Amino acid sequence: MSGNESRLSAISRISNHQRIAVEATQSLDDIWATDVFNLARMEQMLSKSAFKAVRTTVQTGAPLAPAVADVVAAAMKSWALSKGVKFFSHIFYPMTNITAEKHDGFILTNSDGNAITEFSGSLLIKGEPDGSSFPNGSLRMTNAARGYTAWDPTSPAFIMHTDNGSTLMIPSVFMSWTGEALDKKIPLLRSNAAMDSAARKVLTLMGETDIATLNSSCGAEQEYFLVDINFANARPDLLLAGRTLFGASPVRGQQFDDHYFGAIPERVQIFMQDFEDQLYRLGIPAKTHHNEVAPGQFEIAPYFESANIAADHQQLMMTLMKSTAKRHGFMCLLHEKPFAGINGSGKHVNWSVGNATQGNLLDPGSTPHDNLNFLLFCGAVIRGVHKYGTLLRAVIASASNDHRLGANEAPPAILSVYLGDQLENVFQDIKDGKIASSIQGGEMDLGLTQILKFERDPGDRNRTSPFAFTGNRFEFRAVGSSQSVSGPLVAMNTILADSLEWIAEKLEAELNKGTAKAAAVLSVLKGLMEEHGNVVFGGDGYSAEWHKMAVEERGLKNLPTTADALPYLRDEAIRELFSRTNVLSPVELESRFEVYAEQYVLSIEVEAKLVIEMAKTMIYPSASQYLGDLSTTQCGLKDLGIEMDGSIAKSVAAETNAMVAAVAELSTAIARHEFDSVEAHMSYCADQIRPLMDKVRTHADALETEVADSLWPLPKYREMLFLK
Known part of the structure; x- marks a missing residue:
């Protein structure tokens, strides 16, 4: 079966898809x-x-x-x-x-x-x-x-x-x-122990006597795509790389904003309910599911659990998601950017810390300016993100997440903290040496008698922030959809532990001088904000102004690629951080750099070889056949005395030749194997290989819009995204 026949056969099978038999959903109490x-x-x-x-x-x-x-x-x-x-x-x-x-x-x-x-x-x-x-x-x-x-x-x-x-x-x-x-589990357990130890010191200094074991908690919003398995099987790139290496943007994508929270397709809804029944049997608290922004994209979010269990459940969820999707005739794509030109997928990690006696220590309550425990723990997060922003960027670094960070659906690669208007004002007041009452959200009144009034939140949301406070937790929005949540949780727990140790030392010194507790807290936080307040930003994280300000005026790092970010795992300050907190020894940390660097290089090499193979064996033959058909038709018409416009043939020939030339460049580039260091190898992949892959794709995607649809061998975006 030729490539195009396979594509047409896939469309036929999808159009005539028979719904699989599933058991009736049982009550939650029963399962x-x-x-x-x-x-x-x-x-x-x-x-x-x-x-x-x-x-x-x-x-x-x-x-x-x-x-x-x-x-x-x-x-x-x-x-x-x-x-x-x-x-x-x-x-x-x-x-x-x-x-x-x-x-x-x-x-x-x-x-x-x-x-x-x-x-x-x-x-x-x-x-x-x-x-x-x-x-x-x-x-x-x-x-x-x-x-x-x-x-x-x-x-x-x-x-x-x-x-x-x-x-x-x-x-x-x-x-x-x-x-x-x-x-990934051992460092997570160690990081939680380090956070617990440091938090106890702070709470003891604050006069707390009954302190239960502290745990971090996690609720990870998982985004994903579903593509019919018949299409996926006809796409070598989806099978081997998890994303489409070729594909012209469809005439209609997500520009109408009509997919987000729209009616869930019946076939997808059946998959979701089957999947969630399995999760419930395993005690995984799936809470919400819905359509995401891009066509063919969806999301599932669980309720909060302790970080260790949440990480285990998240891994299990990804495994079950793929196997259940296959049973329903889908391929589940967890790649961060499986389709160019539309939103990719993230895994927003909602994170907080607390225990059974003091509760959620990142819950500000109704008067955050009076909640000293909250102010200290929130301040510790601010310091941690500022001091170790490069670590947070490194733990979300991957070849796949590089496609997403900084795009319209994902936060930029510059780590900053969004607090919302209320908290930003509180911490600015602290920095200025004063503290006033907190602003409130006020009542939402639409002027409609049938709509009940309700209290709105004291601050808006900021979807451009990589690390945002969202009411009683922080949301690390830059984590990739295919990644384990353990790495980000380890980093967040560890930087919090470090900052709480710093706060405990400063607070104890203030209290030993006889300073009243509230004044001591404000003094410590004032110094913290003077040194680390530059990381707090409530504006548009996508704007060029912010990128310039962040780097040139605030001293923050902009690390757009994994090649830029991952070497910071070798930074002496980060090595000392993990050693000091007993989370990772220097040799354990070095091993992680080596593993993730190798995975980055191998991922790009696999994709580059696939680009070459698909361009040569699938796209070039279809373009050549179309040129041959055009030539035959043109010659036949000319014999009849009919002149045919040859502009299409010239365009196809030009794009084909340009693609072949780009493939040759890419083939030469990936043949290089000698590098002075793994960092140099990663930079070569980012700066040389990736642009050449994009160059091949540019010409191939142009051909897709020119070559006769009946000859194109690969399922197109319009089919994969809209045919369910």
Whole structure:
């Protein structure tokens, strides 16, 4: 089947799509967390002493005795077997942004040759995958391959079902034989511990006596595209790179602003409800779903959970999203910019910190100027973003996210903090050495008697800010849709811990001088704002004026590409930050730079090779055939004495020749392999390879608008975005 026949066949199959049979949606009460071995289930199955020990570990991070692990393992096995489970797996999160699993059976054979089920505490606690076969940044070599997974009792085990079997999944950390973190979970747990320790110091100085364990929380809004699998299978770029490397903009895209929050297509709605039923069975609190801005784009957002569990759930959500979409005849695209010219996808990470006794410490209440704990914690965030903005930019750096940052749907690559009018005025007053009452939002009155009046928020939203305060949390809006939330959470927890330690030291010095508590807080925050207030910005983050002001007047960094941002993981200040907080050792931090740098280079090399292959084997043949058809037609008409305008043929020939020349340039460019450093290699990819890929695409996309539709081999944007 030729490329175009494949495309036409795909359109036919989509047009005649038969809805798959799905079970009727059950009530939330009937399915909620039915496949989760959570505290509620453990309370039913464990002795009181064992349950109390596990609950203490979950709530405070206290160590769990091996004997208790044996009891938990027995109960977990009994529960799993009662649900038809035959296998178990330590599920872990290597430095790949996806999950990893090693499945084992609940089976041993005895001396009689009979099979018995076994699952001990030792099997629960430890597994042993190969540590050298995952990205590790030279922490493990082939001749030193041992790695361990270890059960994380603070994240509940769960069951994953397939049509003919089920597996008990045990969330785990992943480390080398020498003890270095090879995953994303260990640094996240360490960062939360560092934040908890620093926060306790500040709260103790503020006179708090009953201080429960502090946790960061996360709610990540996940954006994604759905493309019919028939189209995706006809696009090598979607299959191998996750985005379209070619494609002319359709006549109609998102310019009518009619897709956002519009009626959800029925086929998509069925997928969403099936997907969310699976999430509910796993105890994942999916809260909202809707159409996003671009055609074919959607969003799902969960309710807030503790950061560790939220990160595990986010990884699981991405896995389930892809598998469920495939079952419904879709490919789920999590790439940050799968289609040029329309909005890409992000993952807005809503983040706050708090505990059971002091509550949400990023909730200002109705009088934020009087809420001293809030002012200190909010000030700590401001300082952290200013001092370590390069770190925040580095943890969201990827080849795919570079396409999105700074575009109309995403914040710029300059890290700034948006507070809203109310809080910006409060902190400006503090900087000026005064404090007045906070402005209020006022009542919203539309003058319509049938519409109830309500209190509006004291500040507007700013969609151009990468790090925005949104009422009782900060929203890190620059995170990419395909990325794990663990990296951003680690960075945010760690910079908060560092700033709280700084605040504790300054506050203690003020209090030791006999300064009253409120005056001491304002004195510390005044100094903080004088040094770090330049990062606060409430205007248009897209404007050229801001970019100029941010860099030239405020001293902020503009790091537009991963090649610019990622080397800051080697910055001495960031190395000291992670060492001081015991979140990442220097060798662990270096390993992450090596892994992410390699992933960046490999991603661009794969895309470049795909551009060359598709241009040569798909686009060039269709353009050549069209030129041949035009030539034959023109010659035939000329024999009849009819002159034909040859401008189209000349245009197609010119674009074809230009594309072939650009392909040759790109082929020569990717043949280079010798570089002085990995930084130089990344810069070469950003500055040389990417522009040449765009050059090939420019001519190929021009050909798409010229070559006869019946000859074009690739599914077009208008088909992929609008045919569901």
